[in-house]
Amino acid sequence: MKQHKIAVAGASGRMGQMLIDAIRQSGDCELSGALDVAASPGIGADAAAFSGHTSGVLIHSDIRQGLKNADVLIDFTRPEGTMAHLAVCRELGVKLVIGTTGFSEAQKAEIAAAAKDIAIVFAPNMSVGVNVTLKLLEMAAKAMSTGYDIEIIEAHHRHKVDAPSGTALKMGEVIADALGRDLKECAVYAREGVTGERDPSSIGFAAIRGGDIVGDHTVLFAGTGERIEISHKSSSRANYVLGSLRAARFLENRTSGLFDMFDVLNLK
Ligand SMILES: NC(=O)C1=CN([C@@H]2O[C@H](COP(=O)(O)OP(=O)(O)OC[C@H]3O[C@@H](n4cnc5c(N)ncnc54)[C@H](OP(=O)(O)O)[C@@H]3O)[C@@H](O)[C@H]2O)C=CC1
Numbered sequence: 001m002k003q004h005k006i007a008v009a010g011a012s013g014r015m016g017q018m019l020i021d022a023i024r025q026s027g028d029c030e031l032s033g034a035l036d037v038a039a040s041p042g043i044g045a046d047a048a049a050f051s052g053h054t055s056g057v058l059i060h061s062d063i064r065q066g067l068k069n070a071d072v073l074i075d076f077t078r079p080e081g082t083m084a085h086l087a088v089c090r091e092l093g094v095k096l097v098i099g100t101t102g103f104s105e106a107q108k109a110e111i112a113a114a115a116k117d118i119a120i121v122f123a124p125n126m127s128v129g130v131n132v133t134l135k136l137l138e139m140a141a142k143a144m145s146t147g148y149d150i151e152i153i154e155a156h157h158r159h160k161v162d163a164p165s166g167t168a169l170k171m172g173e174v175i176a177d178a179l180g181r182d183l184k185e186c187a188v189y190a191r192e193g194v195t196g197e198r199d200p201s202s203i204g205f206a207a208i209r210g211g212d213i214v215g216d217h218t219v220l221f222a223g224t225g226e227r228i229e230i231s232h233k234s235s236s237r238a239n240y241v242l243g244s245l246r247a248a249r250f251l252e253n254r255t256s257g258l259f260d261m262f263d264v265l266n267l268k
């Protein structure tokens with residue numbers, strides 16, 4: 001019995017395609033709709049065609065059409081796409097798993113407001129490993145609150161459009177919170193020229209883009225006579241896909257509220 005009727009936004013994208021295949025292979029999920037932007041070459045094609053299968057679901061650009069049979073929408077698109085999907089989900093009472101990154105503060109506030117009416121899981125990284133790493137970072141930051149310089153280094157494929165990654169920013173937030181700092185005040189996103197000595201209260205970020213790197217994150221705690229590196233490396237997007245389906249299942253009995261992967265994985 002297929003319990004979860006899932007629509008996928010960004011159906012022709014890297015995450016969308018893998019998700020559609022994972023839904024096909026799951027025992028309990030059914031693809032109920034597929035969305036993409038009007039200009040996408042995938043519009044009108046069967047959503048599973050890329051993997052040589054037939055789902056019977058065509059990729060639409062009409063959001064209402066794509067959502068008409070869905071319990072939950074999983075969105076891996078761009079912030080402007082997510083915001084358009086969010087408005088229609090709210091209107092139709094469709095739950096939402098948001099994996100997209102790169103939102104402004106105003107857009108995040110709109111997502112939080114919509115969660116008063118519909119249940120939403122919103123997380124910059126759906127992988128179990130990354131979320132466990134976030135917990136490790138919380139502990140490490142508390143234990144190394146003085147005498148250690150903190151730098152966050154991330155590497156992603158050449159197609160990624162936002163930097164630093166949503167995950168790197170989340171790592172920065174978790175560490176800043178653990179240290180009683182405000183990331184907005186202590187983050188350093190770029191260094192060039194005569195920068196002066198490092199401010200010990202700063203949290204630095206470095207973003208590397210190249211090739212087909214799926215997603216690597218390292219947090220460096222550099223002290224005196226030692227340094228500690230806490231790393232997570234993705235070898236495929238399967239971890240994000242499996243986490244997204246867990247998030248969709250988690251929403252089954254929830255009608256409203258804003259959740260993250262700590263809620264889904266019981267890490268709070
Ligand atoms: N939370 C997590 O665990 C993860 C998050 N991500 C995030 O998910 C997002 C997508 O990543 P990825 O799949 O690699 O990206 P892709 O570019 O491969 O896919 C994005 C998809 O969204 C579509 N799209 C683009 N703009 C819009 C829009 N305005 N409205 C609706 N659809 C749109 C694209 O269509 P077209 O190709 O025609 O432009 C494409 O189908 C990124 O923000 C990324 O950072 C990625 C992996 C894991």
Ligand SMILES: O=C(O)C1=N[C@H](C(=O)O)C[C@H](O)C1
Binds near residue numbers: 101164215
């Ligand atoms: O764009 C990607 O690929 C990824 N984006 C997410 C992010 O910005 O953190 C998650 C993962 O790192 C892959």
